Amino acid sequence: MKALEIKDLDKHFDSFKAVNGLNLVVEESEIHGFLGPNGAGKTTTLRMIMGLLEPDDGDILIYGKNNDSKDLDVLSRIGYMPERPSFPVHLTSRELLEIYGQTYGIPEEVREARASRLLNKVGLDNYADKRTGKFSKGMKQRLGIAQALISEPDLLVLDEPTAGLDPGGRARMRQIIKEIGKDDITMLISSHLLEEVEKICETVTMIDEGKSVLSGSVEELSHSKTVLQIELMEITSRIINALEDLPKVKEVIRVDDDKEEIKVIASDDEDYRPVVSKTIVDHGGTILKMTDRSRSLEDVYLEVIDGGPEDEQLR
Ligand SMILES: Nc1ncnc2c1ncn2[C@@H]1O[C@H](COP(=O)(O)OP(=O)(O)OP(=O)(O)O)[C@@H](O)[C@H]1O
Ligand SMILES: [Mg+2]
Structure with missing residues (x-):
């Protein structure tokens, strides 16, 4: 109730x-x-x-x-x-x-x-x-x-x-x-x-x-998920499938159709960069760039509340 x-x-x-x-x-x-x-x-x-x-x-x-x-x-x-x-x-x-x-x-x-x-x-x-x-x-x-x-x-x-x-x-x-x-x-x-x-x-x-x-829930929002944004030489289904098969990886998203860029979302805040990069290389991929875009409750707060870092710069 x-x-x-x-x-x-x-x-x-x-x-x-x-x-x-x-x-x-x-x-x-x-x-x-x-x-x-x-x-x-x-x-x-x-x-x-x-x-x-x-x-x-x-x-x-x-x-x-x-x-x-x-x-x-x-x-x-x-x-x-x-x-x-x-x-x-x-x-x-x-x-x-x-x-x-x-x-x-x-x-x-x-x-x-x-x-x-x-x-x-x-x-x-x-x-x-x-x-x-x-x-x-x-x-x-x-x-x-x-x-x-x-x-x-x-x-x-x-x-x-x-x-x-x-x-x-x-x-x-x-x-x-x-x-x-x-x-x-x-x-x-x-x-x-x-x-x-x-x-x-x-x-x-x-x-x-x-x-x-x-x-x-605070648990959901604050247990920052791992979100890795990765630019590849070429995205192949072999790479996507291999990443999706990794334990704790929840989702692999293609950022947009024009770019060879993907987002890998994992269910907790461990550092996934080593295993993700190895998996990509082992499946024939070449990484051009990898950025950690994981978020904590503070990031979420600053993103949704006016007066976050970007507004601060405007003042
Ligand atoms: N009686 C009032 N007359 C005029 N303005 C008021 C009155 N009470 C609140 N306000 C204005 O309404 C807005 C919200 O105020 P409120 O006190 O609800 O904020 P708050 O979230 O509790 O802030 P704080 O974290 O500072 O306690 C503020 O801009 C405040 O100046
Ligand atoms: Mg108050």
Whole structure:
């Protein structure tokens, strides 16, 4: 089942289209990265999912139901940590979770036990009775996660949970997110940091200028395939057949009809150049040029997101 489905979502601020025909599907139980550069429209989208901002157009379905009427039965299925969580400075962590739990109508004994369990989960049990006004950024982010989990949501939405944290804080946050992910929960996590998404998420949607530009499994996208582009003196079927017979070679493509050029695509990122060149020579071929065109998730990201290396040169 789909935990979240967004279809053709639009949102403009004055004449500026912050979200422009965005589509996103998050399947139940996956940890989905919502990746895009600063200003891509991530926070705006997440706020619309939560019903904090009205879309101009499009549909947002949460477990198949739309959140237009902001019913508690839909809202309590989603937990949300905003971009920079902040809390009333005079409240302790426990008091904050207590009050927040009340707003969901959670009975007192359940609230108390749940608050203690969540504070333990995010490593704040020693700070349960300390006022949040003195908390560091990392502690506030962790309390933000506990707050988002108070209704025991099925879908947890985190807006840049590692932003602004030092490397130790980021590692700790990743650990907490992975622990939470072991429970039966779906997560949508926004980030502009590719390496964070690669470490935490199973699937990813990349967005740019308010549109989704790519979606897929991190495994598939980041396990760079080997793509070798080879110019030969002459392409023969004998060479093509021999290359196709190599283990792990998925495809051999003729680049275009006018050129004696082929692409060899293999299913993992080993260096295939030695075996490919030997196979070609053994089958009577002559290599004029061989280029490695393998791609990593970063290459894919830079290719689809504006502001990649080529745009950089134009500035
Ligand atoms: N309330 C608002 N009024 C006017 N413009 C806004 C408003 N909120 C967001 N924007 C603009 O919409 C665009 C998308 O903003 P958004 O905060 O959704 O981006 P983001 O992907 O979350 O970026 P970041 O990675 O920096 O958090 C930006 O250009 C932003 O300036
Ligand atoms: Mg944002």
